[in-house]
Amino acid sequence: MRRMKPLVLFVAVVLLALVLAAASAGCSGEAKREESRAGSETSARSATEEKASGKVILMMGRSVMGGWFSHWSGDSTKKTRRRGFELVPLEVSSPPDVVTSVADRLAEYSGKEDSVAAVYFKFCFDDFAGGGKQEAAESLKEKKAYLRHVYEQVVEGRKMRLIVGNALPKVKQHTDPFLVANERQFNEWLAAFASEHQGVVVFDQYSVLADEDGSLRAEYATGPDDSHPNEAGYKALDRAFDELLAEL
Known part of the structure; x- marks a missing residue:
């Protein structure tokens, strides 16, 4: 049982790394989507302002x-x-x-x-x-x-x-x-x-x-x-x- 502890610890570390990587990728994707939405809103607002002018x-x-x-x-x-x-x-x-x-x-x-x-x-x-x-x-x-x-x-x-x-x-x-x-x-x-x-x-x-x-x-x-x-x-x-x- 004592020999299995290092293996269990190693697996836990790997799983934690994978979870953190996935979370990081998700935040990055959301940020890009937010940037995309912001860009679209800015473009639409500019078009409206141009139309008004x-x-x-x-x-x-x-x-x-x-x-x-x-x-x-x-x-x-x-x-x-x-x-x-x-x-x-x-x-x-x-x-x-x-x-x-x-x-x-x-x-x-x-x-x-x-x-x-x-x-x-x-x-x-x-x-x-x-x-x-x-x-x-x-x-x-x-x-x-x-x-x-x-x-x-x-x-x-x-x-x-x-x-x-x-x-x-x-x-x-x-x-x-x-x-x-x-x-x-x-x-x-x-x-x-x-x-x-x-x-x-x-x-x-x-x-x-x-x-x-x-x-x-x-x-x-x-x-x-x-x-x-x-x-x-x-x-x-x-x-x-x-x-x-x-x-x-």
Whole structure:
């Protein structure tokens, strides 16, 4: 029996070595599987982030929008990238054809709605009237109706998010109390509309560009008789717009 003890001890040592080797191999295999899973998750996450960075925003407007794209790229008709989004300039008609024009532009993206992160829409500064109480009231009523139709086209019809720029101020020479009241009432109504309707975001360009009296800040105007923003005005809009894009 005493001669068998070394043999038993030897067998036990061999078995222990085999168990440890198997355990070691198992941990190594699990680690490799974990590394593989981590790599796959990283690749999937990168692909998702790349897809998100390629989202499109359809930028609908007229001369001020064209000037904004010229400010960005030197060409009013050339799309550009900003904050990971591709911004596409789309010119729309003035009232009363603005709603039909928006519908026509949206039709160009039929079947490609998933590629669109949002539609940006705004009226031109010339779309808001002053000059008298009745004229301003009719203008305000008209803009509300147009905006509701745009909402129906974009959010309800296409299931896209809608970014609406509020009123654009005019230079002091073309501003009167009735116009200011019209613009500010529209802005208040628009803020309430956005809070009551899902899928609507307001870009408050009025607060960026307007002076205390409601006219376009002189330092942001192309000229005393021209209400289009100059380079300083567009840069001011850029800062506010970038903040909005960062929240989308």
